[in-house]
């Protein structure tokens with residue numbers, strides 16, 4: 160295939176449900192990013208993704224074989240595998256000299272995270288943690304306002320993601336029901352999003368993690384609900400609330416930040432600002448954003464310009480560390 164230096168060619172590893180959103184985002188930017196190879200143990204998943212892409216003939220059931228025989232056909236990989244496979248796929252991609260976009264979590268142990276950090280550094284490739292909710296307008300604007308000092312020193316931040324998942328029965332959870340394949344319970348899956356949002360908004364080293372967990376509704380081995388408290392080096396107190404058993408508490412938001420000079424709170428494309436002394440908040444509405452489209456565009460741009468992505472290996476490790484410490488602290492629930 161002829162190579163246009165402006166187009167990043169990607170091999171998709173794992174053609175299941177979330178890869179549909181990645182591909183849909185890329186299809187909106189055919190001049191910047193294109194999927195040229197597919198890998199999945201299930202041929203029907205590759206068929207489905209190929210149909211979405213308008214036909215991809217390079218297909219593999221083993222990514223090692225793909226790196227061996229089709230290496231020249233792609234510049235990067237997009238890893239959308241079950242959690243326990245992320246680490247080994249990243250290591251193989253780095254050894255092959257490929258840039259990497261990897262779904263959350265980067266891997267499931269800190270030992271593996273350190274090995275990944277060394278491998279990425281040695282290979283000199285771009286690594287991006289697929290933290291799509293950083294592209295949510297409410298998160299983006301809150302970060303901008305915090306950095307601009309518009310609410311003063313940040314004292315407290317809550318980041319939440321809760322919904323009542325319709326799956327309930329164990330067989331519907333597939334690999335997610337199992338502690339090994341999932342790497343934990345709900346916190347390392349949906350709860351991963353509020354965790355990276357919290358770390359992004361506070362931007363200070365974590366010094367303490369406390370947590371309680373429960374399993375109320377879902378037939379999985381891990382927790383389906385977690386409540387986590389984090390103390391940061393700059394003194395900020397953080398809270399994560401996440402659940403597959405109940406919705407976001409009525410009247411609350413995905414992010415809520417209290418600073419010395421005011422509060423910010425909101426979800427998706429809406430952010431409220433309540434300066435100290437005001438009785439009603441000002442509402443900011445932004446156009447809806449496809450966060451997966453923004454994520455894939457950002458990745459393509461970072462690869463083309465050899466730029467560090469918004470979240471890379473270091474942040475992937477930090478998020479994992481909070482989740483593993485929270486899981487350890489909650490033992491015995």
Ligand SMILES: NC(=O)c1ccc[n+]([C@@H]2O[C@H](COP(=O)([O-])OP(=O)(O)OC[C@H]3O[C@@H](n4cnc5c(N)ncnc54)[C@H](O)[C@@H]3O)[C@@H](O)[C@H]2O)c1
Nearest residue numbers: 173174175176177178198199200201204239240241262263
């Ligand atoms: N960002 C988000 O909002 C979001 C949402 C859902 C899932 N995810 C993440 O995406 C990843 C995948 O989740 P999913 O819901 O798409 O799962 P999924 O089960 O739908 O897809 C995983 C795919 O990997 C394939 N696979 C399994 N073992 C393989 C192997 N050894 N080699 C090649 N392919 C293999 C499976 O056949 C399947 O098609 C997870 O990391 C998950 O946390 C992110």
